Amino acid sequence: MAGEYKELYEGWKRDPEGFWGKAAETIDWYKPADKVFDEDAGVYGRWFAGAECNTCYNAVDRHVEAGRGDQDAIIYDSPITGTKARYSYSDVKKQVEGLAAVLLDQGVEKGDRVIIYMPMIPQASFAMLACARIGAIHSVVFGGFAANELATRLNDAKPKAIVSSSCGIEPNRTIAYKPLLDEAIELATHKPSALIIFQRDQLSCDLTEERDVDYARAVDAVIAEGRSVPCVPVAATDPLYILYTSGTTGQPKGVVRDNGGHLVALNWSMQYLYDIKPGEVFWAASDVGWVVGHSYIVYAPMIYGATTVLFEGKPVGTPDAGTFWRVINEYNVAALFTAPTAFRAIKKEDPKGEFIAKYDLSCLRTLFLAGERADPDTVQWAEDMLKVPVIDHWWQTETGWAIAANPVGVELLPVVHGSPTVAMPGYDVQIVGADGHPVPANEMGNIVIKLPMAPGNLPGLWQNDERFRTSYLDEFPGYYQTGDAGYMDENGYLYIMSRTDDxxxxxxxxxxxxxxxxxxxxxxxxxxxxxxxxxxxxxxxxxxxxxxxxxxxxxxxxxxxxxxxxxxxxxxxxxxxxxxxxxxxxxxxxxxxxxxxxxxxxxxxxxxxxxxxxxxxxxxxxxxxxxxxxxxx
The missing domain is CATH 3.30.300.30 (ANL, C-terminal domain)
Structure with missing residues (x-):
């Protein structure tokens, strides 16, 4: 495989610290790293050791200070409620500072944890950024989880506060969140000291005077005072968030994401993987409760200075199979990132693509798919209908961004249906047998990544290094075990075939x-x-x-x-x-x-x-x- 990708990948392999050190120059630091990579720190080493930064500053303040405060940062579109809103970078700064002040008033400090249990509304993004602003560690729990699932996360993260909403809204029902929260707190041994509740018009809830805070009223009061909340410098190796992923025993694992490596990797990916330019509109049609929502609804587009779409709806039924095309057309979306499931649903409802013909999609350059294997039939249908490259790429909650992809911002490699293409810089992907030895091209085996992991990948599990080792590192010493099985062909194209666990x-x-x-x-x-x-x-x-x-x-x-x-x-x-x-x-x-x-x-x-x-x-x-x-x- 010749070309720019090969040159880039081999350049990373020759000098990984030089590669990521250069990428780090695009981030604003309070203090630069003593070492780009410290192999003696953490479980397998730590990226940007000694550096200090703030993720909220990089995602919000620096764009305002650079004179781009009037640019759209977040476009909110909710066909479920019939609501649309645009928030400039200046608007986001004001809202985030307001909520950050409310969190401080509730006793939340640097290093404290905050659970965010929210539907797909802008306040979910504000809550994540507000935590990052004051150095608190957020843990978003998807609003579809039941009370006992939430309780296990309360016991593990031990949050000082919860930021939530009165309800979540599905196409055919409204889910009251407050009863679920109250039950989870009742079940949990750890009790948070404050609940900050955003009341939605569709279903409000009663607040208890001694513990509950009305989100909008408290934030509006802070904004009216004109109170400012500066960004708190944190170590690049400090946690930004904990995101729980299912463990094979049913006990969730708290994947930790650090601040520095996350900033560098996501910023790099927007240019080189997704081929987006600052100011363009990027839409990840996911949920903030999942890793895609963390990385590519909230953080990456805003760190990079793009505009992100936050969509509260479904690919079909809100109101029809044309809703994705309406959003792309209305907001001039340059790239869409979603799960193959969404396209299977659209294809089922509109197999001939009749809705597509109703909208001008000339702005759309690329469709990215991830989250599960993209079956060739769906990829082919999307290619035929949209007439743009359809890019499958592979990553995990643990990695935070793509392990294997087609780096459109470097060069568009030939698309092979059934493959997420090739390994990205930062990832030395290998296929090994049960004995840990490499297997020949085109032979099935365990997919592993040679340590160290790339910047932005998990440095460990929340307060459980031993479980991190046993879950991911012990089976194949010197490698991270992805838990996936597959093969690599003679051209370096990767094929993910199945999970190796349950x-x-x-x-x-x-x-x-x-x-x-x-x-x-x-x-x-x-x-x-x-x-x-x-x-x-x-x-x-x-x-x-x-x-x-x-x-x-x-x-x-x-x-x-x-x-x-x-x-x-x-x-x-x-x-x-x-x-x-x-x-x-x-x-x-x-x-x-x-x-x-x-x-x-x-x-x-x-x-x-x-x-x-x-x-x-x-x-x-x-x-x-x-x-x-x-x-x-």
Missing amino acids: IINVAGHRLSTGAMEEVLSAHPDVAECAVIGIADKLKGQLPAGFVVLKTGVDRAPIDIEKELIGLVREKIGPVAAFKIAVAVDRLPKTRSGKILRGTMRAIADHEDYRMPATIDDPAILDEIEHALREHGI
Whole structure:
């Protein structure tokens, strides 16, 4: 592979510290780094050791000071509520300073944690930036999570305050947040001292006088006073945020993102990966509760000085399959970044692309897909309909930005359907076998990244270095284990084929089947269970729960299945999309008692499979196939 990408990648490999040191020149520092990379710090080393910076200053203040305060920073579009708003960089500064003052008044200080439990409204972005401004560490929890999921995060992060909203709004229902918050606090052993609640017109909530603060009233009062809140310098290695990702045991892992490496990597990516220029409009159609929302709705576009779109809606049904095209047309969007699920939904509703013809999309240069494997059919449809490059790229909550991509801002490499293209600077990606040795090109293996990780990647888990080591580093010493399996071809193109653990990908949301199994097994009629992810054309994967009922249960299995579906919805949340519960007589197991989930998944997906040599009773597989058929799968 010749060309500019190869030159860039090999230049990084020759001198990684020189490469990232130069990239760091685009960031404003209070104090430059003593070392670009300190290999003796942290678990595997730390980037920009000794430097001091502030993420909010780089995302907001410096653009205002540079005379670009009137430029749009955030465009808010909510077809669900019929609301549109634009916030310039100066507007954002005013709102963020106001909320930062309110947080300070509630006793939040540098290093304290703040949980943000918000829908897709501008105040969610303001809350993240306000925490960054005062050196507090935010942890955003997606509004679709149930109370007990929120409680586990309260106990782990131990926040001083929670910033939330009175409700979240879906196309067909309104979700009251305050009861969920109150229940989570009741369940949690750690009790935050303050709740700052943004009241929405669609559904307000009662506030308790001794603990709850009215967000808008408090912020407006600060702004009326003309009070300023300066950005607090923090170490580049200090945490900016904690983002919880499902663990294989169901106990969430708090992925930490530091300030300095995050600033440098995201700023670099906007130019070289996404080919965006300052002032252009970039739209990541995701949610602030997920890593894509952190990186590419809130932080990267604003650090870079672009305009970001914050969209509260769905690709279909708000009001139709043309809503994405309306937004692109209306706001002159240069690049769209979303999950393949969104395009599968649009394709299902409008297979001929009739809505596309109603809008002028000449402003759109590129479509980026991530969050799950982009199936070739969907990529081809998007290419045919939009007539722009459709770029699949691969990254994780842990990495914070793309491991493998097609670097459009460097050069557009040939697009190969089914591949997120090639490794980016910062990532030495290798395919190894179970013994840790490299495997030949085109051979399946474990996808690993040679340490150190790139700037912006997790330096560890929140207050749990040991779990970080055991989860990611111990299996292949000297490498980060991605948990994905796949192969690399002779041209360096990467192919991600499956997860190597029990995390499943539902519409771009990584969810733990282990957590769902815990919920199912808690039902009084369930003896044992297994949850697998089965292929779904729309969402990528859907969880399916297989349960063996206790002896002597004389209720109709269909009634229990309905209860189990409701239970997972209550305990994990609607985000799990759990709709398939199947009562079976037995689960297929090895002679040592290990449930053969992979074989069950192959049966559900109608794939060829080899009879496991260690299976206890092969007849059980026929029983599983029969049960799935009866459930229409």
